[in-house]
Amino acid sequence: MTPQLMRSRATPARRRSRGMGLIELLVALAISAALLTSVAVAIDASFKAYAANQTNAQLMQRARLAMNRITTYIRATSQHLPDDNAAQDQFESGLVTQASAIRMMLDETNGVIFRQAGQQLQMVPFTISGNVLSEGTPHVLLEGVGSGDFTIRFEPQRSTQSAKVGGRYDQLKRASISLTIRPVAKTTVTGESASGEAVTLSTSIMPRKNIW
Numbered sequence: 001m002t003p004q005l006m007r008s009r010a011t012p013a014r015r016r017s018r019g020m021g022l023i024e025l026l027v028a029l030a031i032s033a034a035l036l037t038s039v040a041v042a043i044d045a046s047f048k049a050y051a052a053n054q055t056n057a058q059l060m061q062r063a064r065l066a067m068n069r070i071t072t073y074i075r076a077t078s079q080h081l082p083d084d085n086a087a088q089d090q091f092e093s094g095l096v097t098q099a100s101a102i103r104m105m106l107d108e109t110n111g112v113i114f115r116q117a118g119q120q121l122q123m124v125p126f127t128i129s130g131n132v133l134s135e136g137t138p139h140v141l142l143e144g145v146g147s148g149d150f151t152i153r154f155e156p157q158r159s160t161q162s163a164k165v166g167g168r169y170d171q172l173k174r175a176s177i178s179l180t181i182r183p184v185a186k187t188t189v190t191g192e193s194a195s196g197e198a199v200t201l202s203t204s205i206m207p208r209k210n211i212w
Contacts, residue, residue, distance in 0.1 A: 055183055059144075059199040063181045066121060066141040070102075070114050070177065071205045077104040078209045080172035082154055083113050091156045092168045098153050102175065116150035119143060119184065142181055149180035157210070171210045178202045 074080065081088050083101035090097040101115030103126075113124040113135070120143055125136040153176040156169035182198040 056197060056199055059181050059183060060201075062142060063179055063199055063201050066181075067177065067179055067201050067203060069123070069141065071203060073104060073112060073114070074102070074172075074175055074205050075208050077106055077111075078171075078207065079105040079111075080154075080175065080207060082152070083115055087154070091154050092170065094156055094169045096153065096155050098151055100148075100150055100152070102152050102154075114141075114150075116145055116147070119146055121145040121150055121179070121181075142179075144182040144184040145180065146182065149182070151178045152176070159210075172207055173210065174204060174206050176202070176204045 081103050082091055082097060082099035083103045084099050087097045087099040101113055103111060103113045105111040109128050111126050111128070113122075113126060115122055115124065117138070121141045122138040123141050124138045127134050127136070154172060155174040155176075157171050157173035158167065158169050159171045162168060162170050178200065179202070180198050180200040
């Protein structure tokens with residue numbers, strides 16, 4: 001064996017070492033940026049969904065409280081009428097009518113009105129003396145209730161006494177209520193957005209005193 005051949009067997013071949021090139025670095029950065037962007041979009045969407053759900057839940061809670069108060073009063077009172085002269089005429093003639101306010105008596109001289117006014121749903125106490133109705137200070141039940149957001153469908157019936165003589169329709173058989181509340185900046189609380197979706201509730205109620 002020649003000395004040249006012996007050197008070539010004894011000396012291992014040197015492998016060329018190389019680091020990360022510019023192209024590989026740019027590709028890695030692009031992939032990392034794409035992943036981070038996707039994660040940021042997903043987190044942002046989850047936060048927006050949470051805020052929307054929280055807003056709807058808070059609006060729903062307020063709307064249910066107001067609806068519960070209205071239906072409780074309708075169940076327990078008598079002499080229900082639309083708070084509008086034209087609608088009253090239709091009601092007393094036996095026609096199903098719709099209005100944005102309902103009036104009812106608590107006793108012989110005191111009553112309460114639920115009505116939409118401006119951007120509010122109001123509860124207004126009143127007294128009747130000598131056929132003169134005097135309204136008291138309105139109490140705001142809800143903010144964010146605009147025109148057409150609170151409607152009541154009145155279905156009239158005759159009382160037993162009125163039916164005997166063929167008189168006017170003087171009792172409420174059923175009231176169908178639709179209530180929509182929209183988020184407004186005036187009533188937003190922590191975690192609630194003023195640009196959230198509106199919430200709508202509806203129910204149908206029959207006064208106990210007029211049925212039994």
